Amino acid sequence: MPVNRSAAPSAADGLPQDFGALLREDPEIAGVLLGELDRQSGTLQLSAAENFTSPAVLAALGSPLANKYAEGYPGHRHHGGCAQADAAERIAVRRATALFGADHANVQPHSGTSAVLAAYAALLSPGDTVLAMGLPDGGHLTHGSSANISGRWFDFIGYGTDPETGIIDYAQVRALARAHRPKAVVSGSIAYPRHPDHALFRDICDETGALLIADAAHPMGLIAGGAAPSPVPYADVVCATTHKVLRGPRGGLLLCRAEFAERVDRAVFPFTQGGAQMHTIAAKGVALGEAATPDFAAYAHRVVARARELAAGLAAEGFALSTGGTDTHLIVADPAPLGVDGPTARDRLAGAGMVLDTCALPCGEARGIRLGTAAVTTQGLDAGDMARLAVLIGAAVRGEDGILDRVRELAASHPPYPG
Template identity: 75%
Template sequence: MSVTHAPQTADVLTRQDPELAEILLGELDRQSSTLQLIAAENFCSPAVLAALGSPLANKYAEGYPGARHHGGCEIVDVAERLAVERAKALFGADHANVQSHSGSSAVLAAYAALLRPGDTVLALGLPYGGHLTHGSPANFSGRWFDFVPYGVDAETGLIDHDQVRALARTHRPKAIVCGSIAYSRHIDHAFFREVADEVGAYLIADAAHPIGLVAGGAAPNPVPYADIVCATTHKVLRGPRGGMILCGSELAERVDRAVFPFTQGGAQMHTIAAKAVAFGEAATPAFGAYAHQVIANAKVLAAALADEGLVVTTGGTDTHLVTADPAPLGVDGRTARGRLAAAGMVLDCCALPHADSRGLRLGTAAVTTQGMAEKEMERIAALLAGVVRGEAESARAREEVRDLVGGFPPYPA
């Protein structure tokens, strides 16, 4: 039997299910021939894809290693123990739970471990980059808990620490959440710990975005400060789509019971094996170099976009994320995203602090995995600005994008 990665999987499917194979190859072609600037995405390795496409996908495994509700778990138990040990070592955590199916289910489990319905929680407001799970009325978080939002400073775009402290003193929350989908600066975990201690709150760090930078030693580690750290494994960390929770040993049992049986059933053992592979990769010096290059690229991209006239939130970045207002180029984020999509540049819109219009959110995780560096970031910024201004005809811009990405195949043959 052979292990698989995307192109070879397609070979198997071509014989058995050509209709689906065509879809898979179409997506591979889309990912390879357009520019992937979505900040939450990356290209995981062929080894990660191999684990995802392995026979571990067949196994039911409710519970935890050594204490399963199904028979035949002796091999997958080894895989889960390996993933747990690698995660603990990578992030310096006493305890790791690697079963959460997604970042959102990791946050749900963190709340379930620490809170009761109706409890007050302080988190970054959605207009400033908070995630749905940080109190959106459309999400379980906003329906089951009483969220109090903090914001960012109108001038600097930086988290308003004075407001965080004042709101914490007024509302005495049971938990404070730090973490964002769009905040491009490092979060001051020591500050949040201090405020949480002052008001007797738990501190939950939702490090879904920067956790890969933390793994590579390129961003501050929330583990020494937060009671619980939630994360995704598929962003800069470059693993399979999924979630993870890190905590101290005193909360280990509560966290494990909050994941299973409270919020989930059977663990997805193929994904857990793929997480183990990704943690192994992230522990290498090569990944450290990658994480630092991701940030170097984002800094150059932010500066080049500012030179082109976009207003970069906070004036720059410490991470893989750049958010910017294209309004000075004559369009809002939504129109800009549409023009860029037509030219093969794939990115997201985002809320802009203290503005009614939408901005653009870009990330450098995927392009850096492809091998792009500072020179390519400057080219991307120039291309982007030309397309957003409507100067570049989209067919010509599309050709330029194709030419650029053609030199950096995500899965070289």
């Protein structure tokens, strides 16, 4: 069964609490919201970056804190009337540090990208050398893309994966760190289905005098639920999102050692951001509270189990899996054995009601598909559903007819917001 649902869900779950007023005052936008709810309910969300929040998180997002301007930090705001805003942020910070065992947390970043760029601002100076996973191997735009400020302000060196196994080439990481003596090493990826070796990254940094920044945007919810190892004991700064597996609102999160707390806070505000989005911070607090429960821990482990089941089914359908499988919520699959490339597979799957992304395949220029099981696990799909889903994915990629109706039937049996 889906978790974080009340015993008697309201028919308004998944919509603003005062949706009737919106429908009367702006039917054009109301129609968009209804259309999106229909899309989410009638298709399967397999993007590794998406999930369904609880109704409680949605309620916080639509709360009166959306009206509050609160530049600064609790007790040191640039605006009056911030007592409740301060209380909400202190709750979110307290829950984040307790959940992840961190010295300090900053819950203000507007996104995962904002969090990473703030970490760079806190620890680096323009022109510094940074070692991070190369974009062709699964690195994020903030890991040195020339289209991103990271690639324009810093000198990024990319490390990669073993061409045979798809596993991070730690010998290469160490050799590059020794050769370039970077100011920081970034661990983390948007398309790596295995757990990084945090202790080994720390050892490489200690040997070469580098700081360690962990970009844990994807596995943070698994870490919260004890289904993935934590980088917090090893990294100087940990960057994350609060959506994805963590199942909170779209936003970012920073954790750091006490010695970097002031630098991190000043890097977020006033250096890279203005006023905090207090309704989002309240929603982050709700999600962090939910993530501290035994139910969420069980959910996180189910996410991994569903991913492994789906990966096995995709392999049986003929897909080539990066690293041979997964330890996380994320699967990277090459549809080439089925006769199509990644973009074609994505488009065929979208037409069949299964929404996912493409990504670079390790050690090459081809693109595959990236799937995640966080959202479908929230909906309550089980092991049998994963076997069924793998068959549907294979059939859709091969261009077979009649798949959309079967996907809609599966989605309808597991509504994200019952009612």
